[in-house]
Amino acid sequence: MINFNGNIAAQDDNLLTQNRAFLYGDGVFETLKIVNSKVLFIEDHYFRLMASMRVVRMEIPMNFTMEFFEEEILKVVRENGISASARARITVFRNDGGLYLPKTNEVSYLIQAIALENKSYAQNTGEYEVDLYKDFYVTKQLLSSIKTTNKMINVTGSIFAHENGLQNCILLNDSKNVVEALQGNLFMVVGKKLITPPVSEGCLNGIMRKQILALAKKIEGIEVTEEIISPFDLQKADELFLTNVITGIQSISKYRKKDFTSTLASLLVEKLNESISEN
Structure with a gap:
């Protein structure tokens, strides 16, 4: 059982109570822009994510290729009906177990996506x-x-x-x-x-x-x-x-x-x- 905002509730195996990114900041992420079902700068994002995972000693799954990475992002974008212009975030976090010292270096990932108004980049010249x-x-x-x-x-x-x-x-x-x-x-x-x-x-x-x-x-x-x-x-x-x-x-x-x-x-x-x- 856990206490959440004063309410005693069951500690479900979910992305909050078991997530090392939430508990220890043990995660890396990429924020990407999608235009017309195309992930912009996909290669650069992919290689930076792989490099980030290596720096923090996460195991990189064998199936985590650039093509897999791209398709998983577009899957969420299509499901949300926002393929024209979208912002997506992929968060990779070490799997549950351990305290500061993790029990495993295996990972899971979470992908979110929201719609953007504009496809093209605009020059914002207002007060900033x-x-x-x-x-x-x-x-x-x-x-x-x-x-x-x-x-x-x-x-x-x-x-x-x-x-x-x-x-x-x-x-x-x-x-x-x-x-x-x-x-x-x-x-x-x-x-x-x-x-x-x-x-x-x-x-x-x-x-x-x-x-x-x-x-x-x-x-x-x-x-x-x-x-x-x-x-x-x-x-x-x-x-x-x-x-x-x-x-x-x-x-x-x-x-x-x-x-x-x-x-x-x-x-x-x-x-x-x-x-x-x-x-």
């Missing part, structure tokens, strides 16, 4: 103000670069942003350098130079980050680099924007007292939509 979140810091380690089910910094940071009328916050690492935003990787434009922090600084090895780096390198006159960014560098920027698979590119309009343009971000959104339509 950010500031630094300094209550907690991201550590410069391999675990910070993968998507685990322990996202307490992102949760508390999102609450801080909401309480202060901000649309997002920028996270710092334990060296007090800029890492990323709460919901995506961060890019900074200074003149003709596009800069994003290297993964070694503790940022997520983002799927959209990879796409934007590749697209920007094809634009004539733009220098693309991965460099350490300090909080002071942000106010020297001409543009700031963040990236993730669901939104694509989100321009930042204001940081502290400085307003930013969105010229390169707008161009990159065009290039991104073109690259998707070609594949």
Whole structure:
């Protein structure tokens, strides 16, 4: 028996009381975008998920191929009738048993999907103000670069942003350098130079980050680099924007007292939509 909100109930073998992702944050996940029954960037998502499972020492099932991964996602999307445009999440967690030390490294998975309004990525140029979140810091380690089910910094940071009328916050690492935003990787434009922090600084090895780096390198006159960014560098920027698979590119309009343009971000959104339509 368990006590749930003051009510004594049977402890059923379900995804809540037996789930190590819930009990210990012992899980990894991927968030994906589906357009017209196609999982965007499926190969990149698949290999990042496999790498994440290896990092946390999960056993990878023999049948967990990229084709299996894709079909299981689309199965849920079709069942929900949202094949035109959808957001899906696959969470992989170690099976029940043990405390901090698991009894097994075998895994289960859970896939969820919800509808999205738009198929194409859009450039959102409305008000989008950010500031630094300094209550907690991201550590410069391999675990910070993968998507685990322990996202307490992102949760508390999102609450801080909401309480202060901000649309997002920028996270710092334990060296007090800029890492990323709460919901995506961060890019900074200074003149003709596009800069994003290297993964070694503790940022997520983002799927959209990879796409934007590749697209920007094809634009004539733009220098693309991965460099350490300090909080002071942000106010020297001409543009700031963040990236993730669901939104694509989100321009930042204001940081502290400085307003930013969105010229390169707008161009990159065009290039991104073109690259998707070609594949």
